[in-house]
Amino acid sequence: MARTIMHIDLDAFFVSVEQALNPELQGKPVVVGGSADKRGVVACASYEARAFGLHAGMPLTTASRLCPQATFIEGSFPKYRDASQRFMAILADFSPSLEPVSLDEVYLDATGFESIYGSIWQMAVAIKQRIRDELGLCSSAGIASCKVVAKIAAELSKPDGLLEIARGEERSFLAPLPIAKLPGVGKKTERILSGLGIDTIGKLSVMPLSALKSRFGASGELLHRYANGIDNREVEPPGAAKSISRETTFGKDTKDRSLLEATLRYLGERVGAELRRRGRQARCVTLKLRYADFTTIARSRTLKQASNTDQTIFDTGLELLNKALAQEKQPVRLIGIGVSNLVEPGRQLDMFDPSAQRLEQLNIAIDRIRDKYGFTAIQTGRTLQLKEIFPTGGEGYTLQTPSLSR
Numbered sequence: 386m387a388r389t390i391m392h393i394d395l396d397a398f399f400v401s402v403e404q405a406l407n408p409e410l411q412g413k414p415v416v417v418g419g420s421a422d423k424r425g426v427v428a429c430a431s432y433e434a435r436a437f438g439l440h441a442g443m444p445l446t447t448a449s450r451l452c453p454q455a456t457f458i459e460g461s462f463p464k465y466r467d468a469s470q471r472f473m474a475i476l477a478d479f480s481p482s483l484e485p486v487s488l489d490e491v492y493l494d495a496t497g498f499e500s501i502y503g504s505i506w507q508m509a510v511a512i513k514q515r516i517r518d519e520l521g522l523c524s525s526a527g528i529a530s531c532k533v534v535a536k537i538a539a540e541l542s543k544p545d546g547l548l549e550i551a552r553g554e555e556r557s558f559l560a561p562l563p564i565a566k567l568p569g570v571g572k573k574t575e576r577i578l579s580g581l582g583i584d585t586i587g588k589l590s591v592m593p594l595s596a597l598k599s600r601f602g603a604s605g606e607l608l609h610r611y612a613n614g615i616d617n618r619e620v621e622p623p624g625a626a627k628s629i630s631r632e633t634t635f636g637k638d639t640k641d642r643s644l645l646e647a648t649l650r651y652l653g654e655r656v657g658a659e660l661r662r663r664g665r666q667a668r669c670v671t672l673k674l675r676y677a678d679f680t681t682i683a684r685s686r687t688l689k690q691a692s693n694t695d696q697t698i699f700d701t702g703l704e705l706l707n708k709a710l711a712q713e714k715q716p717v718r719l720i721g722i723g724v725s726n727l728v729e730p731g732r733q734l735d736m737f738d739p740s741a742q743r744l745e746q747l748n749i750a751i752d753r754i755r756d757k758y759g760f761t762a763i764q765t766g767r768t769l770q771l772k773e774i775f776p777t778g779g780e781g782y783t784l785q786t787p788s789l790s791r
């Protein structure tokens with residue numbers, strides 16, 4: 386279904402909270418981060434201070450040289466946390482589907498809210514007004530068909546901005562912007578792309594997908610999609626994305642090693658597919674076993690490198706399974722595998738491990754075929770065995786646990 390996503394970010398957040406509490410600071414260059422003679426960096430500079438070239442991350446000494454008339458404030462986190470909570474509470478009045486990204490930044494799923502506010506634009510105006518009235522803060526909002534475009538729109542509209550990108554206009558909106566505006570493009574990626582003559586999102590969008598994938602692995606695919614204004618990520622309320630797991634109970638308790646492994650492989654592939662669909666990587670893999678007497682164990686392993694490949698999930702799960710079965714002789718009633726400690730793959734962009742990249746590419750290819758023809762269209766040697774045991778529906782095997790058909 387076509388969605389409408391809003392991204393809202395407070396302007397110069399830390400400083401604006403200080404200015405709201407102390408009107409004398411309003412309209413002036415103000416820096417939160419520490420006193421001018423201290424070591425340390427600017428956490429937040431007011432827009433008046435930004436006019437002098439000040440920005441977050443700049444050493445305080447440099448900031449005071451560039452703008453000696455600025456007021457420097459130590460800052461106090463509890464104040465910002467309180468303001469953030471009140472900000473989120475206002476947004477919760479507008480939509481139940483909210484995803485806070487940081488203290489001052491949130492995605493809101495506004496799909497279908499036109500009928501209440503007249504338009505999503507009007508809804509954003511109402512949100513901005515309440516934030517101003519109740520918190521004394523300015524905010525900026527972006528409205529678009531997907532997260533990445535909404536976020537960039539909000540950023541471009543700052544300060545006190547509102548920008549809506551019409552459906553179908555995503556690519557043309559992004560095309561002239563510098564690549565650094567695209568989430569996931571850090572300093573290193575920017576340098577590599579610049580070296581290839583790619584300086585705008587438009588140029589990135591027409592770069593062959595294969596070239597991006599061979600350079601950046603799975604992250605290359607993400608770059609390609611984002612550059613083309615395509616982003617399927619949903620607005621995920623807190624907690625929703627903390628872990629992903631799949632489990633199933635066997636019809637009959639079993640000690641059959643190859644059945645256990647095949648089921649583990651299948652469940653691991655389900656977890657991997659969901660992980661990739663959410664655009665995440667995992668740092669931790671957990672195996673769950675319930676034995677015939679209902680004793681339930683969970684064993685976890687932290688990965689050296691965050692991953693989203695079926696192979697890594699399965700290999701880690703298998704190691705844990707071998708260990709567990711060596712210690713317990715009872716038949717197994719239930720098996721499950723999950724991933725947690727999920728991270729954005731952004732940092733993965735800097736990883737140049739060719740074998741990991743090959744695996745990522747293989748998984749992308751598998752996902753694509755499965756999207757088209759159903760989950761069981763592709764089977765590995767191990768899961769093939771399941772064909773004889775479980776009936777297949779279009780979506781996958783029919784296992785005991787309903788969540789597995791997802």
Ligand code: TTP
Pocket residue numbers: 394395396397398399400427428429430441442489490543544
């Ligand atoms: P941002 O939303 O990135 O920045 P901002 O709100 O100050 O300015 P704007 O959104 O208008 O561009 O970050 C929110 C707060 O997070 C910011 O006020 C202070 C804190 N922060 C740091 O402590 N260190 C940093 O390097 C950054 C970028 C932000």
Ligand code: MG
Pocket residue numbers: 394395396397398489
């Ligand atoms: Mg902000």
